[in-house]
Amino acid sequence: xxxxxxxxxxxxxxxxxxxxxxxxxxxxxxxxxxxxxxxxxxxxxxxxxxxxxxxxxxxxxxxxxxxxxxxxxxxxxxxxxxxxxxxxxxxxxxxxxxxxxxxxxxxxxxxxxxxxxxxxxxxxxxxxxxxxxxxxxxxxxxxxxxxxxxxxxxxxxxxxxxxxxxxxxxxxxxxxxxxxxxxxxxxxxxxxxxxxxxxxxxxxxxxxxxxxxxxxxxxxxxxxxxxxxxxxxxxxxxxxxxxxxxxxxxxxxxxxxxxxxxxxxxxxxxxxxxxxxxxxxxxxxxxxxxxxxxxxxxxxxxxxxxxxxxxxxxxxxxxxxxxxxxxxxxxxxxxxxxxxxxxxxxxxxxxxxxxxxxxxxxxxxx
Amino acid sequence: xxxxxxxxxxxxxxxxxxxxxxxxxxxxxxxxxxxxxxxxxxxxxxxxxxxxxxxxxxxxxxxxxxxxxxxxxxxxxxxxxxxxxxxxxxxxxxxxxxxxxxxxxxxxxxxxxxxxxxxxxxxxxxxxxxxxxxxxxxxxxxxxxxxxxxxxxxxxxxxxxxxxxxxxxxxxxxxxxxxxxxxxxxxxxxxxxxxxxxxxxxxxxxxxxxxxxxxxxxxxxxxxxxxxxxxxxxxxxxxxxxxxxxxxxxxxxxxxxxxxxxxxxxxxxxxxxxxxxxxxxxxxxxxxxxxxxxxxxxxxxxxxxxxxxxxxxxxxxxxxxxxxxxxxxxxxxxxxxxxxxxxxxxxxxxxxxxxxxxxxxxxxxx
DNA sequence: CTGTTAGCGCATTCAG
DNA sequence: CTGAATGCGCTAACAG
Numbered sequence: 118x119x120x121x122x123x124x125x126x127x128x129x130x131x132x133x134x135x136x137x138x139x140x141x142x143x144x145x146x147x148x149x150x151x152x153x154x155x156x157x158x159x160x161x162x163x164x165x166x167x168x169x170x171x172x173x174x175x176x177x178x179x180x181x182x183x184x185x186x187x188x189x190x191x192x193x194x195x196x197x198x199x200x201x202x203x204x205x206x207x208x209x210x211x212x213x214x215x216x217x218x219x220x221x222x223x224x225x226x227x228x229x230x231x232x233x234x235x236x237x238x239x240x241x242x243x244x245x246x247x248x249x250x251x252x253x254x255x256x257x258x259x260x261x262x263x264x265x266x267x268x269x270x271x272x273x274x275x276x277x278x279x280x281x282x283x284x285x286x287x288x289x290x291x292x293x294x295x296x297x298x299x300x301x302x303x304x305x306x307x308x309x310x311x312x313x314x315x316x317x318x319x320x321x322x323x324x325x326x327x328x329x330x331x332x333x334x335x336x337x338x339x340x341x342x343x344x345x346x347x348x349x350x351x352x353x354x355x356x357x358x359x360x361x362x363x364x365x366x367x368x369x370x371x372x373x374x375x376x377x378x379x380x381x382x383x384x385x386x387x388x389x390x391x392x393x394x395x396x397x398x399x400x401x402x403x404x405x406x407x408x409x410x411x412x413x414x415x416x417x418x419x420x421x422x423x424x425x426x427x428x429x430x431x432x433x434x435x436x437x438x439x440x441x442x443x444x445x446x447x448x449x450x451x452x453x454x455x456x457x458x459x460x461x462x463x464x465x466x467x468x469x470x471x472x473x474x475x476x477x478x479x480x481x482x483x
Numbered sequence: 484x485x486x487x488x489x490x491x492x493x494x495x496x497x498x499x500x501x502x503x504x505x506x507x508x509x510x511x512x513x514x515x516x517x518x519x520x521x522x523x524x525x526x527x528x529x530x531x532x533x534x535x536x537x538x539x540x541x542x543x544x545x546x547x548x549x550x551x552x553x554x555x556x557x558x559x560x561x562x563x564x565x566x567x568x569x570x571x572x573x574x575x576x577x578x579x580x581x582x583x584x585x586x587x588x589x590x591x592x593x594x595x596x597x598x599x600x601x602x603x604x605x606x607x608x609x610x611x612x613x614x615x616x617x618x619x620x621x622x623x624x625x626x627x628x629x630x631x632x633x634x635x636x637x638x639x640x641x642x643x644x645x646x647x648x649x650x651x652x653x654x655x656x657x658x659x660x661x662x663x664x665x666x667x668x669x670x671x672x673x674x675x676x677x678x679x680x681x682x683x684x685x686x687x688x689x690x691x692x693x694x695x696x697x698x699x700x701x702x703x704x705x706x707x708x709x710x711x712x713x714x715x716x717x718x719x720x721x722x723x724x725x726x727x728x729x730x731x732x733x734x735x736x737x738x739x740x741x742x743x744x745x746x747x748x749x750x751x752x753x754x755x756x757x758x759x760x761x762x763x764x765x766x767x768x769x770x771x772x773x774x775x776x777x778x779x780x781x782x783x784x785x786x787x788x789x790x791x792x793x794x795x796x797x798x799x800x801x802x803x804x805x806x807x808x809x810x811x812x813x814x815x816x817x818x819x820x821x822x823x824x825x826x827x828x829x830x831x832x833x834x835x836x837x838x839x840x841x842x843x844x845x846x847x848x849x
Numbered sequence: 850c851t852g853t854t855a856g857c858g859c860a861t862t863c864a865g
Numbered sequence: 866c867t868g869a870a871t872g873c874g875c876t877a878a879c880a881g
Contacts, residue, residue: 119642121873121874121875122874122875122876123874123875131851131852132851132852132853133852133874133875133876134851134852134853134875134876134877135850135851135852136875137875137876137877138850138851138876141876144850145850146850146851147850147851150850150851164606164609164610164638165610165874165875166538166610166612166873166874166875167534167537167543167607167610167611167612168533168534168535168536168537168538168543168611168612168873168874168875169534169538169857169873169874169875169876170534170874170875170876171533171534171857171875172532172534172535172538172857172858172859172873172874172875172876173856173857173874173875173876173877174857174875174876174877175857175876177533177534179611181590186559186563187553187559187562187563187566187591188556188559188560188562188563189556189559190554190555190556190559192559193553193554193555193556193558193559194554196553196554196593197552197553197554197593197595200553200593201595220603220607222590222592222604222607222608222611223592223593224547224588224590224591224592225553225590225591225592225593226588226589226590226591227562227563227566227589227591229563229567237586238588240530241533241586241588242588243530244530244531244532244533245533245534245545245588246532246533246534276485367788367789367792393788393789396789396792397792399792399794400791400792403794422733422759423733423759423762423789425766426733426762426763426765426766426793427792427793427794428765428769428793428794487857487858487859488858488859488860489858489859497867497868498867498868498869499858499859499860499868499869500859500860500861500867500868500869501866501867501868502859503859503860503861504860504866504867507860510866511866512866512867513866513867516866516867531858531859532857532858532859534857534858534859535857535858535859535860535873536858536859536860537859537873538857538858538859538860538872538873538874538875539858539859539860539861539872539873540859540860540861540873541860541873850881851880851881852879852880852881853878853879853880853881854877854878854879854880855876855877855878855879856875856876856877856878857874857875857876857877858873859872859873860871860872860873861870861871861872861873862869862870862871862872863868863869863870863871864867864868864869864870865866865867865868865869
């Protein structure tokens with residue numbers, strides 16, 4: 118029923134080995150022979166059997182991309198960029214592409230931010246003998262989980278998979294660094310610091326912070342940057358009181374902002390964990406009759422595409438998500454040299470827009 | 484180096500066959516034996532070899548989800564929902580999950596809207612002997628490509644893969660329907676019609692339409708709904724002049740709106756192909772000094788999460804993306820009965836919000 | 850440059 | 866309920 122390599126070989130009057138060689142292109146084959154084989158492949162409409170191939174070669178052409186939330190463009194942009202550097206279709210555009218060997222299959226796996234799912238996907242990828250794995254976004258900081266992930270990655274690497282971290286800090290654990298080809302870490306701390314400094318420079322003193330979920334590296338780094346700036350301005354001791362944690366979604370921004378307003382009605386600025394959260398914060402403020410930025414300034418993080426289009430446009434910190442994802446993809450494919458030490462810091466750029474302004478004179482406190 | 488099933492069998496003092504049986508759970512095994520095997524699996528930290536398993540079983544546990552643009556939440560939401568019904572991690576939460584067999588690996592493939600990539604991914608999935616394939620979003624209408632896709636799907640189905648269409652109309656081609664388990668089609672036409680009717684009811688007569696890329700089913704159906712409504716209001720003949728096509732992105736909405744304004748400065752409403760495009764339209768209008776909705780009303784489609792948070796909130800058509808994606812996932816897993824005829828229409832709901840209002844008296848035309 | 854020979858690791862018959 | 870044997874389809878040494 119299903120046509121195999123042997124069928125192609127028979128039709129092309131060559132040995133199966135030769136067919137395998139032209140399909141994988143990793144071996145010299147006479148042009149005439151190759152033509153004949155290729156024609157047979159086309160005639161028979163042959164499609165390589167991936168599992169058989171992977172079994173024999175002890176490696177597959179699967180490249181896994183783990184994301185925390187596939188519905189969030191933050192991850193979608195990175196994943197799409199990575200995929201563009203990997204994806205079978207990209208390089209081999211010709212007819213019959215994908216029919217034979219060669220192309221990698223970039224696949225994105227959605228962990229939903231769950232530690233268990235992250236581990237399970239890693240195992241599933243290990244089981245598939247993935248050629249490479251890219252982990253995107255912040256890591257969970259539970260020591261036990263970190264150790265488990267590090268162990269898994271070590272095994273993956275051991276089995277020949279290239280592991281790349283994108284938007285995630287390098288593995289702190291012993292041996293962790295060896296398992297990873299490269300880690301591209303966003304400068305979340307620096308970006309957050311500059312953002313809060315911007316607010317302080319405008320004259321804000323009572324600044325609420327809607328943080329992400331606890332025990333995530335991204336959350337902690339951004340919060341630390343905020344604290345650094347506040348501390349330097351002599352406001353370090355109020356930060357905790359004006360910080361509320363929640364998931365990275367719109368709803369969290371909404372709820373947390375109401376809570377902040379309750380704690381401190383004289384709030385003149387809200388810094389959100391990311392742009393999506395900032396959207397929720399804006400909604401809450403408007404509902405409370407506060408105008409942005411006249412009554413309260415709002416700032417986000419990431420600079421997602423919609424952020425420039427909100428009204429007023431959102432002041433935020435731009436992360437080069439596409440570029441970082443693409444680089445991670447190239448790194449995973451071994452098409453780019455790893456940065457020195459296997460670690461690269463990805464810069465974050467402050468984008469000042471309409472949602473932040475000096476606090477109005479009428480604002481309380483001083 | 485790498486531990487195999489035989490190693491586990493040796494340690495558990497059973498035959499490889501028995502180990503295979505407990506791992507796949509498709510066969511009676513004495514409880515005591517199972518315990519022993521499971522312990523050996525844990526002790527050895529054994530991970531099933533996916534390729535070998537797939538080769539022997541002639542089917543894999545991969546489920547492919549094709550999306551047109553992974554950075555677009557429209558697809559991210561559907562893909563995430565589908566994955567939640569499939570994903571290994573979901574059902575089997577216990578320790579050791581994913582180590583053994585059973586779980587499916589949901590993988591999303593980003594075609595970028597390119598026909599070639601779509602076909603190549605389908606081939607790659609066929610090559611991997613995917614257990615199921617879900618195609619999301621609108622299809623490209625080129626007859627040649629449609630035929631190629633239908634042929635590929637037929638082959639996939641032939642090889643045992645369950646094919647599900649989500650947010651895509653059923654295959655019109657002969658034999659196409661047989662290849663597909665189920666098609667969940669959004670009521671794009673009806674939703675678009677009701678949206679334009681809403682605008683007409685408000686009194687708008689000069690309505691611009693920013694359509695999606697040509698030759699996409701989604702684009703055509705939405706445009707047809709718009710035309711239906713306009714035609715019924717006796718305005719059918721101006722539709723073409725006030726329609727501009729472009730990709731489903733923010734930039735397109737921006738550019739197209741400027742073009743529409745050039746063609747017809749007296750425009751009182753803009754209907755966008757989707758919410759993202761609507762965002763761009765809003766930006767362009769504001770830049771031209773038109774206020775929304777006082778000078779010009781704007782409407783989108785999809786009701787993505789951010790749409791309720793724009794200023795003013797966007798009038799749009801809500802598509803139950805999550806629900807549809809989840810259902811597609813269940814259908815792909817055979818955990819839900821296919822709808823009668825294999826086809827189900829997914830309703831679209833008009834969401835009237837602040838971005839649409841009656842045209843101002845000063846508006847020209849009549 | 851090409852053919853021959855062995856497995857890769859597992860799921861299945863078929864016996865028992 | 867369990868073990869022994871066979872082959873899934875392909876790649877990777879080896880020869881030639």
